[in-house]
Amino acid sequence: MKSGEVSGDKIRELAQQITLVENSGTGSTQLLASMPTPSAHIVGITGPPGVGKSTSTSALITQLRSEGKSVAVLAVDPSSTFSKGALLGDRIRMQDHALDSGVFIRSLASRGHLGGLTGTIYSVLKVISAAGFDLIIIETVGVGQSEIEIAKMADTSIVIAAPGAGDGIQAAKAGILEIADIFTVNKSDRPGADATVRELKGMLSMVSAAPSGSGWETPVIPTIATDGSGFVELCESISQHYAYLVDQGLLEQKRIGRIRESLLARTMNDLALKAQEIESQQDVAVHCAAGELSEDQACDLIRNAIKAGS
Ligand SMILES: Nc1nc2c(ncn2[C@@H]2O[C@H](COP(=O)(O)OP(=O)(O)OP(=O)(O)O)[C@@H](O)[C@H]2O)c(=O)[nH]1
Ligand SMILES: [Mg+2]
Known part of the structure; x- marks a missing residue:
């Protein structure tokens, strides 16, 4: 060959x-x-x-x-x-x-x-x-x-x-x-x-x-x-x-940057899916619209649920 x-x-x-x-x-x-x-x-x-x-x-x-x-x-x-x-x-x-x-x-x-x-x-x-x-x-x-x-x-x-x-x-x-x-x-x-x-x-x-x-x-x-x-x-x-x-000496930085983009894309994608799932399961936007939660409280609720791994 x-x-x-x-x-x-x-x-x-x-x-x-x-x-x-x-x-x-x-x-x-x-x-x-x-x-x-x-x-x-x-x-x-x-x-x-x-x-x-x-x-x-x-x-x-x-x-x-x-x-x-x-x-x-x-x-x-x-x-x-x-x-x-x-x-x-x-x-x-x-x-x-x-x-x-x-x-x-x-x-x-x-x-x-x-x-x-x-x-x-x-x-x-x-x-x-x-x-x-x-x-x-x-x-x-x-x-x-x-x-x-x-x-x-x-x-x-x-x-x-x-x-x-x-x-x-x-x-x-x-x-x-x-x-x-x-x-x-x-x-x-x-x-x-x-x-x-x-x-x-x-x-x-x-x-x-x-x-x-x-x-x-x-x-x-x-x-x-x-x-x-x-x-x-x-x-x-x-x-x-x-x-x-x-x-x-930029090639190594490019290599690290490439791995970083990949890691962030993968984990942010997981987090986004998780946030969507929690929002939909708990009707968070619906509760906001009804005045039962402020938007800040709604975000906290979703964040805390992600952190709790639920
Ligand atoms: N005149 C001329 N035509 C060209 C040249 N390069 C490409 N073309 C023609 O332009 C058209 C589009 O070429 P592609 O290579 O398919 O373009 P592309 O950017 O890959 O297109 P998409 O993948 O659809 O975004 C074809 O008909 C090519 O033959 C050039 O240098 N001169
Ligand atoms: Mg093409």
Whole structure:
């Protein structure tokens, strides 16, 4: 087996392990406990619908493979209980990378994940990393709050915009400027790409002038995902960002941050479910409406019931 490849047996085992972890099946707790903290370089890709995330992911895979790196893709759709990501993932797999043993593609929808999607993503990252992939790409649909939360699971976050359509302003509103380590302006074969690159650079210069400025200058890279233009530059930026994280001692912080997000997502989800259950069992809102409890007293009642473990 060449370097940058993962054996067929390993891939079949991986697919089974992910299903086990996704469904919290028997043995998943032991399996996860036996696995080390993910060591693969985790790269997030996010951006508005239709901007070219899947096409860019495919072009990125092609470039990374030419550099001998193995790549796994986790396509996540936080807004869907129904796996649209599976279709897109399948489409990439069918098209270009079907027979490549250095590529693994899997999708994850939000359906009924105990402990929230973020907790599940972390577990799946652990399993994929343990299978030996060099890079894991998390492709997320959209630019809302849950997408930003998922982007925080990555070491390196790539945000994709397209020419025109006020994407820069949308990005600023959604808080996406702060999470982007790298911007691409995809569909640069279309008019207005230069203006969008300038607009994003202008907005980024304002963000990085803030005291929280990190010392990393977020590049804005024009790409054409349909023909691969700009993907050599994008891969260089991804490697540079990784080197920056290592140099600054930030990689370990990213790893800790990822575990923290996962723990908080899982426990807050449990607490939220518990609060809902107590409220509904004891008709707390109904008692508030009848004037028998103030809202403060109602909250205390729910908190105390959670603490008492009832
Ligand atoms: N002209 C042009 N079209 C592109 C480019 N990249 C992607 N497209 C096209 O844009 C459409 C959407 O691309 P996708 O890769 O599916 O976009 P996406 O962001 O993954 O879409 P969702 O997953 O639905 O949010 C497809 O028809 C692509 O062929 C590009 O660089 N130039
Ligand atoms: Mg897509």
